[in-house]
Amino acid sequence: MKTFLSAMALALSMAMPVSVFPAGRSVSGDIEAVGRLTRRVAPSLAGIIRYELIPAECDTFAVTADNGMVVIKGNNAISMAVGLNNYLRRDLGVSVSWFADDSVQVPDDIVLPAADYGARAAVGERFFLNYCTFGYTMPYWNWGDWERFIDWMALNGINLPLAMTGQERTWQLTWRRLGLDDASILSSFTGPAHLPWHWMNNVDHFQGPLAQPWIDSQESLQRSILERERELGMTPVMPAFAGHVPDGLRALYPDARISLRSQWSGFEDKDRCWFLDPSDPLYATIQNTFLSIQDSIYGTDHIYGIDPFNEVDSPDWSEEYLRSASSGIYSTLRAADPDARWLQMTWNFYYDRKHWTKPRIKAFLDGVPDENLLLLDYFCDRKEIWRMSDAYFGKPFIWCYLGNFGGNTMMVGDMADIDRKISAVVAEAGSNLAGIGGTLEGFSMNPVIDEYVFAKVWEPGLGYRQWADRWAGSRGAKVSDAIARAWRILADSVYVKCTRVGEACQTNSRPFVDKPTGGYTNSSYRYSQNALVEALRLMLSDERAWSNAALSRDAVNIGRQLLGNHFASVRDSFVSAYRRMDIPEARRYAADMENVISGIDTLMSTNPNTTLAKWVSSARAFGKTSRQSDSLEVNARTLLTVWGLPGRKLNDYANRQWAGLLSDFYLQRWKMFTDAVISAMEEGREYDEAAFVESVKVWEGEWPEKSMLSGRRHAAMPGQSAVSPESTVRLVRSIVAKYFPEILNKTPEIE
Incomplete structure (x- = not known):
């Protein structure tokens, strides 16, 4: 592999096949863009790196x-940025997180590449984001984020990033023009956190109206986002x-012809959405008005996300209607922008498989010319739609890894499966494979997998174990081989015998004796806890690596997962004590449950x-008044x-093990449960789970407003520096060792 990459890099420095640079972009523009990126991410390297287009x-x-x-060559700013990332990761042992608060630690000494290397992208399009990410992760981001x-x-x-921020301003001006x-x-919009589901035609009004200062701030933010993405050569x-x-x-x-959408996820009728049929002349008027206004505010890159039937029924399931609907939408799009391409997620082809049969999928796709429709195969880690649809009947598509629901914080993902599937789709899908992408609903605790997906674009033969070694090198293994061994484990x-995506640690579950009452917090895993214990032991075994910030974040993540898994066994012991009517033991395990949750809460407060x-x-x-x-x-x-209405379908869907959420919500809910069970034991009666569930639903529904009014929000405010890496590692040791003392055992000296 090294010989191949060295030879390829040498070839790239010599004569290349005749081609043109991207239209409208200058040599100096790309080099200046990646140079500015370098100064933002790793300013100390700016003087030792030379970029060549x-x-x-x-x-x-x-x-x-x-x-x-260090000479980094590439055909555009993005390619050179990938070269920079490879240099940081492979030669300097540096990891760059997607969070602005996470430090980038560049070594003081100049390190030149040990050997020449390079790569070519197997696909042209690399897509990222999900409408949901703008709710589960990004709704309150500022420009620094x-x-x-x-x-x-x-x-x-x-x-090819999704760029949905700021669209409320365009809609506001559009609807004004319509009368x-x-x-x-403003009352038609939801609250900011729920806007993605408003965009997707799922819900109106909920926790609105939207305040004008929010709309104004998001317009300004979107201008900055688009300017930077375009500067780097992205196509938003x-x-x-x-x-x-x-x-x-x-x-x-x-x-x-306006019809009422089907009910979505337990929301009331007053919050249901309305759909204008694409065949109605008003549709073309609105399309032209919206795109004209959007272009005047933000400009255009001629590719648009349109998803008319996301998790809602089509007004008519006949093949003729589906074909005419897509054709109608497309014709209005091209009339407004003759260069337009339509990007469509295909989540619904998986989510509503009952209705979206192969003939109906084909009928819908047939309404748009092949070259003007780009499809996102949204959930390939679970189901590859391209394999059940004759590769989308010839339409270009992007293979996507979803990997996270609701911003959940489980360690989850199957790297071996990703390895196999990406290698296979590149080899087998043919010319209509347009790209590889990531469609995380929320940013996960598994960046090793999220970044592997995109590394495979440049090296389709990069095996998952080889990637784990490379990843470890950027997170402490340059200092200690024990880190590399931890990542191999x-x-x-964990990353092969994985949990199902969308599950959660039992700390986040609505409490239960007999069976879980929530659909999104089932806790299960197929790997051995011993694997986590040994991986954490290795990570903590060499103090020379403790100053690595990425290592400290990994240690917190593994410690969090260990304790989260352990909580389930403590809960089981509590339930066993209840069944034996052993009150002292029940009290002991109730205290243990509280201590475990509190320990995780403390760990998560470090970031x-x-x-x-x-x-x-x-x-x-984002509020301009206290009321806002x-x-x-x-x-x-x-x-x-509760996500939406209390006790409905999406309760706990966006659960996550976060400091403050653990102590103020999940812990309080478990204390209500253990108190109720122990009270029943003391009174010599059977615990009434049905009554508890009804009472806790009321408490859950009241919590958002009551907790806001309590003012418990002032710990770890933004801008407060995170705990130092060394202190974080020591904290992990002290908390996790209470339950797994073996993590303190030292690894034999590495020779």
Whole structure:
């Protein structure tokens, strides 16, 4: 492999096949863009790296050394950024996180590449994000958060990002032009955390109206986002009209074919959405108006996300209607922008398999010319739609790894499966494989997998064990081989015999004796706890590596998962004590349950990105009055807990092990449970689980507003520096060793 890469890098430095550079971009523009990225991420390296733009038929990079300088060559800014990331990871042992709060630790000594290396992208498009990510992770981001994240995308080769921020301003101006007043427009929007599901035609009004300062701030933010993404050569995907209209439009256009959407996820009828049929002449008017206004505010890159039937029924399931619907949408899109391409997620083909049969999928796709429709195969880690649809009947598609639901914090993912599937799709899918992508609903605790997906783009033959070694090198293994051994254990256990995506540690479950009452917090795993114990022991065994910030985050993550798994066994012991009517033992295990949750809470407080305090204070910062800030906070707390209406389908869907959420919500819920069970034991009666569930649903529904009013939001505010890596590692040792003392055993000296 080294010989091949060295030869390829040498070839790239010589004559290349005749080709052109990207239209509209200059040599100096790309080099200046990646140079600025370098100064943002690793300023100390700016003076030792020389970038060179080279022509190539596909995205390409090469890393070499020349006269004491690091030379990174590529055919555009993104390719050179991938070269920089490879140099950071492989030669310097440096990891760059997508979070602005996470430090980038560059060594003081200049390290030149040990050998020449490079790669060519196997696919042209690298897509990232999910509509849901704008709710589960990004709703309260400021420009500093976005700036780091865009740099992370460039470093990982992403050139097709979803860019949904700020669209409320475009909709506001569109609906004004159609005759609606601002009161009606603002009330149709949901609260900020729920806007992605408003965009997807799932819910209106909930925890609205949206305040004007929010709309104004997001417009400004989107301008900055798009400017930076375009500077780096990315092609942002912005929205177009997908048929969703405010209910107030019906009175203004009584003859328009507007129908009520099917009910979604337990929301009330008053929050249901309205859909304008694509065959109605008003559809073309709205499409043209929206795109014209959007172009005037943000410009256009001529690719638009349109998803008319996400988790809602089509008004008509006949093949003729589906074909005419897609054809109608496409015709309005091209009339408004003759260069338009339509990007469509295919989540619904998996989610609603009952209705989206192969003939119906084909009928819908047939309404759009092949070259103008780009499909996201959304959940390939579970089901590859391209394999059941004759590779989308010839339409271009992007193979996507989903990997996370709701921002859940489980260690989860099957690297061996990703290895096999990406290698296979590149080899077998044919010319209509347009790209590889990631569609995480929320940013996960598993960056090793999220970045592996994009590394495979450049090296389809990169095996998951080889990747684990490379990943370890950027997280402490340059200092201690014990770190590499820890990651090999994780790669062959947790990240192969994995938990199902969307499950949670039992700490986050609604309490139960007999069986779980929530659908999104089932706790199960197929790996041995001993694998986690041994991996953590190895990570903690060599103090020379403790100063590595990435290692400290890994130690927290593994410690969190260990304790989360352990909690389930403590709960089982509590239930056994109840069944034996052993009150002293029940009290002991109840205290143990509380201590485990408190321990995890303390671990997660070491990083602002895993605290409820940052989530809440970031939300409040967008308010211009205390009333607006209070409303934003309630909306932020609602999404993480009851999600929508209390006790409905999505309760706990966005659960996560965060400091503050553990102590103030999950722990309190478990204490209510253990108190109720022990009271029943003391009174000599059977615990009434049904009654408890009903009472806890009421408590859950009241929690977002009551906890906001309590003012418990001032610990670990944004901007507070995270705990030092060494202190974090010591904290992990002290907390986890109470339950797993073997993690303190030293590894024999590495010779």
